[in-house]
């Protein structure tokens with residue numbers, strides 16, 4: 001998942017210390033009433049986006065249809081009746097398309113619907129992942145009033161950002177995003193940034209680092225451009241580029257360190273956390289706390305009430321192996337009905353089998369737990385697989401960079 005506020009925590013892979021002796025516990029298909037817990041509810045109020053970034057994985061971004069309130073009401077009633085909500089609050093990620101392309105009035109009604117459920121106001125922690133181009137003071141008032149977490153998509157300085165993040169007329173959007181950033185600042189709203197790293201970025205780690213540092217960004221996550229959904233190839237599809245990705249990440253890490261770490265960089269923070277607190281992401285029974293691989297840990301709903309679980313990137317994607325990747329429609333189906341669905345069972349079995357492959361073959365498994373199913377599917381053709389370019393870049397490299405640095409500091413290297 002590629003948001004910032006699901007943020008600096010949405011990275012499905014953890015990281016930690018190397019040990020290849022792990023085993024991946026089997027997952028039972030849950031029954032309603034079992035002690036499962038919803039971590040993230042992703043709702044697409046509309047598939048529409050006002051921009052046309054060329055690496056975007058989402059289909060139907062010109063479709064302006066919008067979720068109707070009775071659909072949202074049904075979705076929320078399914079969530080609350082399932083017993084999955086609680087005891088801890090869950091993240092409600094408004095992820096479209098561009099969530100702010102849906103009018104503010106719609107959200108005012110939607111939040112009132114959610115608040116009307118017992119515990120709805122306390123349980124749902126709202127998040128917007130936005131391209132920032134539509135932000136204004138009115139949106140900021142609402143964001144502040146409702147304590148919504150904001151993630152801003154911004155790839156770096158204009159020549160990097162505008163290479164891919166364009167309008168439908170092909171114009172760059174950097175200036176508009178910076179205006180949105182200033183609007184957030186003026187309204188004293190904290191936000192994190194997610195920057196996609198594409199081929200153009202790799203030769204400019206210094207410019208990108210300095211841009212974020214000089215703009216006072218203190219929470220940053222990198223998403224290495226991925227093959228996913230309708231983005232069928234990545235500008236980083238080569239071994240040679242993998243070395244460049246490593247060089248990029250290392251240089252950003254070293255620059256940040258030299259400046260006293262003014263930016264919390266998600267990938268390195270995760271690596272550090274896992275080094276300092278091994279098994280941070282594991283429950284006492286050895287299971288990894290990763291909502292993307294937990295059955296019903298993540299529920300993803302489109303504007304018609306169709307829903308999936310596991311990686312939200314798969315919602316609405318036509319896949320050869322698993323069909324449309326829809327496990328039901330919440331207008332007529334209960335959430336737990338999905339567990340009887342053949343596609344759900346196949347997906348879960350393959351994810352589990354893929355995780356066992358990771359456990360058997362990867363020295364990073366103790367920190368990672370098997371990583372993102374959608375990356376396995378889009379890179380390897382099946383969930384029943386292990387290593388991906390994505391996990392090498394987002395799990396293995398940051399951990400290696402931090403460990404190398406630690407070894408240097410402790411003078412453990414020759």
Ligand code: SF4
Nearest residue numbers: 358362368371387391
């Ligand atoms: S192969 Fe990749 S996904 Fe699997 S455990 Fe290792 S780092 Fe994680």
